[in-house]
Amino acid sequence: MFPDLKGFVKPGSEEEKLARQIDFSRLPRHVAVIMDGNGRWAEKRSLPRIEGHRAGAKAVQEVVEACGRLGIKYLTLYAFSKENWKRPKREVARLWKLLEDYLRKEDKQLIKNKIRLIVIGQIEAIPPSARRELERVADLTKDCDGLTVVLALNYGGRTEIVDAVKKICAAGEIGRLELDEDSFSRYLYTASLPDPDLLIRTSGEFRISNFLLWQIAYTELWITPVLWPDFRRKHFLQAVVDYQKRERRFGAVHARTTQHA
Numbered sequence: 001m002f003p004d005l006k007g008f009v010k011p012g013s014e015e016e017k018l019a020r021q022i023d024f025s026r027l028p029r030h031v032a033v034i035m036d037g038n039g040r041w042a043e044k045r046s047l048p049r050i051e052g053h054r055a056g057a058k059a060v061q062e063v064v065e066a067c068g069r070l071g072i073k074y075l076t077l078y079a080f081s082k083e084n085w086k087r088p089k090r091e092v093a094r095l096w097k098l099l100e101d102y103l104r105k106e107d108k109q110l111i112k113n114k115i116r117l118i119v120i121g122q123i124e125a126i127p128p129s130a131r132r133e134l135e136r137v138a139d140l141t142k143d144c145d146g147l148t149v150v151l152a153l154n155y156g157g158r159t160e161i162v163d164a165v166k167k168i169c170a171a172g173e174i175g176r177l178e179l180d181e182d183s184f185s186r187y188l189y190t191a192s193l194p195d196p197d198l199l200i201r202t203s204g205e206f207r208i209s210n211f212l213l214w215q216i217a218y219t220e221l222w223i224t225p226v227l228w229p230d231f232r233r234k235h236f237l238q239a240v241v242d243y244q245k246r247e248r249r250f251g252a253v254h255a256r257t258t259q260h261a
């Protein structure tokens with residue numbers, strides 16, 4: 001099944017060539033992204049860092065649209081880590097304001113494109129006005145059945161695991177719960193989500209940065225030197241094409257190999 005990509009990829013363009021290589025019956029169900037390089041993008045242009053984040057918000061729009069058009073079901077964006085509070089106060093405040101403005105402007109587009117928004121992370125510590133906006137848009141889009149966009153905000157992978165243990169203890173489940181990987185993962189922030197199939201990281205850093213530590217056990221990684229504000233649908237399509245060339249063995253061996261064991 002080839003989705004209608006009219007208006008999304010120009011005939012004869014590099015994007016169209018990439019889109020034609022995609023096997024739409026084997027799309028990654030869940031793509032996660034570490035959006036890195038906003039600051040360097042701004043520094044290269046002698047602009048304040050917030051301009052890098054502003055340009056990064058445009059790349060967010062582009063990737064959300066790409067996922068929706070291709071038929072990918074889940075997109076998780078690492079937008080603010082627990083460690084990001086260590087940045088200058090002014091940058092932190094402007095980042096939250098940027099997110100708030102983005103949601104205020106984009107809500108109608110989200111509904112129109114059947115996009116559901118959810119948030120993972122320690123939501124209670126998000127500044128109140130940004131939190132209100134997030135809750136409003138999450139509620140507004142809760143019945144949308146197209147793409148689910150998951151914003152990881154005030155998120156840390158280790159904290160998520162510790163929070164899951166605390167929830168199990170608080171519920172008095174220790175001892176009663178038959179604890180295994182499946183039952184444990186139901187206490188994570190991502191309980192309702194499948195694990196990511198593909199993780200994209202921009203800006204060429206080979207790090208996980210405390211992102212979805214539990215969930216990425218068997219995720220395919222795709223790292224590009226492109227800085228996040230320069231990330232376009234072309235790069236996203238390259239990542240999907242490359243992902244489909246990988247052989248995912250989940251620790252087993254390929255059927256071919258078993259014959260020669």
Ligand code: FPP
Nearest residue numbers: 035036037038039040053056057060079102
């Ligand atoms: C990392 O780049 C990026 C962030 C900490 C923030 C990501 C935020 C956005 C893309 C904009 C708004 C988001 C949404 C969802 C609308 P960095 O600042 O660490 O870059 P550097 O490593 O080059 O300094």
